[in-house]
Structures are given as structure tokens and as C-alpha cells.
Amino acid sequence: MNADYLAHALTMFKAGTRRSDVMQPIAKTLSDADINALAHFFSAQNPPLAPAPAPATDLVTAGNTLAMHGGDNGVPACFSCHGENGRGNGQRFPGIAGEPDAFVVNRLHEFQVRAKADTPKPGSMTEVASKLTEEQIHAAAAFLSVTQPH
Numbered sequence: 030m031n032a033d034y035l036a037h038a039l040t041m042f043k044a045g046t047r048r049s050d051v052m053q054p055i056a057k058t059l060s061d062a063d064i065n066a067l068a069h070f071f072s073a074q075n076p077p078l079a080p081a082p083a084p085a086t087d088l089v090t091a092g093n094t095l096a097m098h099g100g101d102n103g104v105p106a107c108f109s110c111h112g113e114n115g116r117g118n119g120q121r122f123p124g125i126a127g128e129p130d131a132f133v134v135n136r137l138h139e140f141q142v143r144a145k146a147d148t149p150k151p152g153s154m155t156e157v158a159s160k161l162t163e164e165q166i167h168a169a170a171a172f173l174s175v176t177q178p179h
């Protein structure tokens with residue numbers, strides 16, 4: 030994960046402007062120097078993909094198309110924001126390649142819940158998620174789980 034993204038995310042948890050009951054209290058204990066050191070440490074790691082049963086090939090293919098080109102229901106290409114190969118892009122766009130299948134499905138469902146509670150900001154992940162079908166969510170998750178970020 031990009032160092033600038035990690036530092037920005039930890040700073041927002043610390044300030045309380047990014048929501049998470051788990052991460053906010055942890056981030057509050059971190060100094061700016063801690064945040065900087067952690068961001069650099071984690072951005073330098075290159076973990077292998079999490080071991081998991083191979084997802085269905087047709088799901089992986091559909092997820093690849095969605096990531097590169099988007100969907101005909103108005104879903105933009107995932108990698109247009111998340112960077113080449115989903116490796117992340119700067120402070121705002123996290124790396125998503127290599128994330129485990131279930132993690133991606135959960136995160137996308139969380140964004141969908143948020144989209145139902147409040148009109149999503151244009152260009153936000155919440156808005157993107159509000160357009161995703163359940164099938165697209167599983168396709169994206171399958172593809173990302175077998176994609177190395179480089």
C-alpha cells in the first residue's frame with residue numbers, strides 16, 4: 030500500500046474524520062513520527078497473495094474486464110482510480126490488488142450501506158459501489174484476490 034495513502038488514512042483516523050470504531054482509538058495513540066514510520070514500513074512490504082481456493086475462471090475474467098474497462102451499467106473502470114494493476118495511486122486511492130476475496134466483498138457492501146444512508150459524493154467510492162450489482166462485486170473480488178499489484 031502506498032505510503033502517502035497509509036499516512037493520510039492513519040491521520041484521518043486519528044483526527045476522527047475517517048470512521049472506524051477499531052482504528053480511531055489505535056490511531057489516537059500514534060504520534061506523527063509513528064505514522065510516518067508505519068506508513069514507510071508497510072509500503073515497503075511485498076506480501077504474497079493470501080492462500081485461498083482458486084476462484085471460478087469466469088468470475089476472474091469478468092472482474093478483469095470491470096477493473097480495466099468498467100461495466101455497461103455505468104460502473105467506471107476500477108483501475109482508472111486505483112492505479113495501474115490496482116497498485117494504488119497517491120494519497121487518495123488505496124491499492125486494491127491482492128486483497129482477499131472476502132475483504133473486498135465486505136468493503137464493497139459497507140460502501141453500499143453508506144450509499145443508502147446518505148447521497149454519495151460524486152467521484153467517491155461510495156458512489157461507485159452504489160452502482161455495483163452483487164455479481165460485479167463477486168467478480169471484482171475474485172479478480173483482485175489473484176492479482177499481484179505490480
Ligand code: HEC
Nearest residue numbers: 104105106107110121122123125133136152153154157169
Ligand atoms: C472514482 C474513483 C474510484 C473508482 C472508479 C473506484 N474506486 Fe474504489 N476507492 C476509491 C476511493 C477514493 C477509495 C477510498 C475510500 C475510503 O477509504 O473511504 C476506494 C476504496 C476502495 C476499496 C477499499 C480498499 C481498502 O483497502 O479499504 C475497495 C475494495 C475498492 N475501492 C474497490 C473498487 C472496485 C472493485 C472498483 C471497480 C468496480 C473501484 N474500487 C472503483 C475510488 C474509486
